[in-house]
Amino acid sequence: MTTPFSSLDDFVALPRLSGLVLNREGTRLVTSVATLNPKKTAYQSALWEVDPTGSRPAHRLTRSSAGESGAAFLASGDLLFTSSRPDPDDDGGEKRPALWRLPAEGGEASLLLTREGGVSGVLTADAADVVMATADSLAGSANEEDDAERHKARKEAGVAAILHSGYPVRYWDADLGPDEPRYFGLTDLHTDDGPTLDDLIPSARSGLRDAHAVFSPDGSALFTSLTVPEERGSQRTVLVRVDVATKEQTVLLDDRENDYSPGPVSPDGRYLAVTRDRRTTAELAPQTSLLLLPLDGGEPTHLAADWDRWPSPAGWLPDGSAIVATADDDGGAPVVVIDITTGAVRRVTQDAAAYSEVQLSPDGTTAFALRSSYLFPAEVVRIDLSTGATERLRNPSERPELPGSLERVESVGEDGHPVKSWLVLPEGASADAPVPALLWIHGGPIGSWNAWTWRWSPWIMAARGYAVLLPDPALSTGYGQRMVDRGWGSWGSAAYTDLMAATDDLVARDDIDQTRVAAMGGSFGGYMANWVAGHTDRFAAIVTHASLWALDQFGGTTDAAYYWAREMTPEAMRENSPHSHVENIRTPMLVIHGDKDYRVPIGEGLRLWYDLLSASQLPADDDGHTPHRFLYFPDENHWILKPQHARIWYGVVEAFLAANVLGEERELPPELGL
Numbered sequence: 001m002t003t004p005f006s007s008l009d010d011f012v013a014l015p016r017l018s019g020l021v022l023n024r025e026g027t028r029l030v031t032s033v034a035t036l037n038p039k040k041t042a043y044q045s046a047l048w049e050v051d052p053t054g055s056r057p058a059h060r061l062t063r064s065s066a067g068e069s070g071a072a073f074l075a076s077g078d079l080l081f082t083s084s085r086p087d088p089d090d091d092g093g094e095k096r097p098a099l100w101r102l103p104a105e106g107g108e109a110s111l112l113l114t115r116e117g118g119v120s121g122v123l124t125a126d127a128a129d130v131v132m133a134t135a136d137s138l139a140g141s142a143n144e145e146d147d148a149e150r151h152k153a154r155k156e157a158g159v160a161a162i163l164h165s166g167y168p169v170r171y172w173d174a175d176l177g178p179d180e181p182r183y184f185g186l187t188d189l190h191t192d193d194g195p196t197l198d199d200l201i202p203s204a205r206s207g208l209r210d211a212h213a214v215f216s217p218d219g220s221a222l223f224t225s226l227t228v229p230e231e232r233g234s235q236r237t238v239l240v241r242v243d244v245a246t247k248e249q250t251v252l253l254d255d256r257e258n259d260y261s262p263g264p265v266s267p268d269g270r271y272l273a274v275t276r277d278r279r280t281t282a283e284l285a286p287q288t289s290l291l292l293l294p295l296d297g298g299e300p301t302h303l304a305a306d307w308d309r310w311p312s313p314a315g316w317l318p319d320g321s322a323i324v325a326t327a328d329d330d331g332g333a334p335v336v337v338i339d340i341t342t343g344a345v346r347r348v349t350q351d352a353a354a355y356s357e358v359q360l361s362p363d364g365t366t367a368f369a370l371r372s373s374y375l376f377p378a379e380v381v382r383i384d385l386s387t388g389a390t391e392r393l394r395n396p397s398e399r400p401e402l403p404g405s406l407e408r409v410e411s412v413g414e415d416g417h418p419v420k421s422w423l424v425l426p427e428g429a430s431a432d433a434p435v436p437a438l439l440w441i442h443g444g445p446i447g448s449w450n451a452w453t454w455r456w457s458p459w460i461m462a463a464r465g466y467a468v469l470l471p472d473p474a475l476s477t478g479y480g481q482r483m484v485d486r487g488w489g490s491w492g493s494a495a496y497t498d499l500m501a502a503t504d505d506l507v508a509r510d511d512i513d514q515t516r517v518a519a520m521g522g523s524f525g526g527y528m529a530n531w532v533a534g535h536t537d538r539f540a541a542i543v544t545h546a547s548l549w550a551l552d553q554f555g556g557t558t559d560a561a562y563y564w565a566r567e568m569t570p571e572a573m574r575e576n577s578p579h580s581h582v583e584n585i586r587t588p589m590l591v592i593h594g595d596k597d598y599r600v601p602i603g604e605g606l607r608l609w610y611d612l613l614s615a616s617q618l619p620a621d622d623d624g625h626t627p628h629r630f631l632y633f634p635d636e637n638h639w640i641l642k643p644q645h646a647r648i649w650y651g652v653v654e655a656f657l658a659a660n661v662l663g664e665e666r667e668l669p670p671e672l673g674l
């Protein structure tokens with residue numbers, strides 16, 4: 001059967017949904033759809049409206065080559081969004097991300113706010129036209145005018161240098177500073193002169209980077225996480241309330257044992273749902289809890305303390321009796337309702353899918369959400385909160401047809417703990433025609449295979465005849481705290497043996513050809529692929545993407561060194577570092593790395609490559625030839641984002657696996673120029 005997964009061109013062209021917002025009346029739902037640009041060299045996102053009643057087809061709201069994102073409804077109905085589209089009133093104007101408004105009554109979008117340093121996001125209150133724009137300002141700027149001048153001066157002088165006095169200095173693929181994120185309250189929204197800007201937390205410095213904020217329903221208070229520096233390059237995240245009118249700031253929760261982030265405010269404004277993330281140490285693994293914080297003072301209470309899952313709050317029922325949340329659970333992430341008086345948790349959605357972007361109807365009977373699983377990419381659904389009945393609405397695109405089937409399988413770890421996996425089987429796999437297989441190892445490591453992913457699509461490999469096993473070993477989420485604790489600080493132990501147990505069961509199946517099996521992983525999954533390479537010869541090939549190789553060096557060069565230093569003592573780093581086992585490697589490896597990866601810096605890939613050539617059991621001959629390969633992306637980061645590079649990624653992986661697992665030759669993508 002031919003599906004979009006047979007052709008990489010068709011695969012990268014599939015539309016991708018993200019984000020979902022609902023207007024105050026519950027009558028308009030807006031999502032963002034990314035599609036290929038005409039040159040097929042980038043994704044453009046556009047806003048689409050989906051009918052919450054399910055009767056009308058979805059329709060496109062915005063169109064520009066720059067794309068639109070970050071949608072938010074004003075309480076009075078207009079839709080705000082950010083875009084770098086050109087200003088129709090300024091022909092020669094420079095393209096920079098700005099804030100736009102699409103009127104509720106129809107008509108064209110108009111520019112609401114543009115500034116030299118751009119606008120990165122927007123937040124609105126539910127019940128009043130209160131708006132906050134997130135935007136960067138240079139650290140030394142006194143006001144908007146000064147900021148514009150300083151930006152211009154830096155640009156004209158061609159200076160990109162950044163002088164740091166603190167940590168961190170990079171984040172994923174971004175150089176931090178001298179710009180700092182600010183929260184600007186916008187007033188005079190409806191005047192011709194445009195809104196005025198008020199810096200709501202002028203003392204925040206770089207503390208709002210990656211912060212999460214919510215308004216109280218009436219917009220009088222803003223709650224946000226704020227990162228504060230600690231000694232020795234460390235940091236913590238505290239919870240702050242800002243009075244929007246007076247800018248008075250109150251620190252609500254702050255201690256050195258936890259990080260805090262605000263969830264939604266109760267409809268009566270009396271309580272704040274709060275996510276608490278335990279600060280890890282070498283002995284204490286992460287743990288996420290849901291707190292209920294009374295806003296008139298008083299201590300927070302731990303909600304659903306007996307429920308061994310990590311909830312992520314999405315909204316309140318209108319009568320304030322319960323919080324609607326999602327949580328990783330057994331290879332999915334269902335919607336649940338948590339009673340705030342008893343802490344009782346009621347599972348609402350029953351399918352093995354992952355829900356996100358949950359929006360509640362004003363009467364609290366219905367939720368809308370994005371839902372995905374390994375059977376379908378993100379789609380907009382309506383959920384009946386009392387029965388759990390879930391209906392796919394009329395979406396901007398149809399589900400792609402799949403070249404195979406999906407199974408849930410279970411193994412047992414060395415210590416008797418269950419290890420669950422998704423197994424993707426290609427069409428035609430049977431005892432008469434056993435198929436080659438791939439072990440895919442997820443990143444994080446705190447995470448789970450529980451949702452559709454475009455970066456690691458098992459269906460691409462199923463379309464090429466491979467089975468793909470997606471196991472959740474020790475350190476995975478959705479299986480309770482013990483699953484995380486049993487792998488903490490010793491990555492080479494339970495996580496590795498769980499993966500081998502899952503592989504043992506995979507190859508014992510009569511529809512799998514045990515002589516043709518490879519292992520692959522990215523990020524932490526790449527770490528584990530490297531560890532596997534140094535500890536077993538059972539795989540015919542290994543693909544390692546953006547992988548951690550030498551933990552001593554990684555621990556100091558990643559963008560968040562403090563995060564890993566909490567988990568790994570220097571001794572644990574030595575004990576668990578894959579590079580110490582390079583002499584044992586006898587398996588051909590495909591190393592893949594992007595130069596702009598600041599999370600797992602390129603030094604890991606470079607050192608792994610040199611170590612493989614110079615010290616593995618498959619050394620280079622005099623001409624430098626080995627079965628190993630290094631696929632290097634000079635302009636990609638931790639992920640391979642450009643569609644043309646995603647095609648190269650899958651194409652090279654396919655050719656490498658064909659050569660080493662199937663013993664077949666495949667043509668490499670011609671764009672490699674080889």
Ligand SMILES: CC(=O)N[C@@H](C)C(=O)N[C@@H](C)C(=O)N[C@@H](C)C(=O)O
Pocket residue numbers: 442443444445446447522523524525560563599600638
């Ligand atoms: C601060 C930090 O390092 N957080 C981790 C979640 C992290 O970024 N881990 C990476 C090494 C990783 O494995 N990333 C995964 C999620 C990926 O697939 O890229």
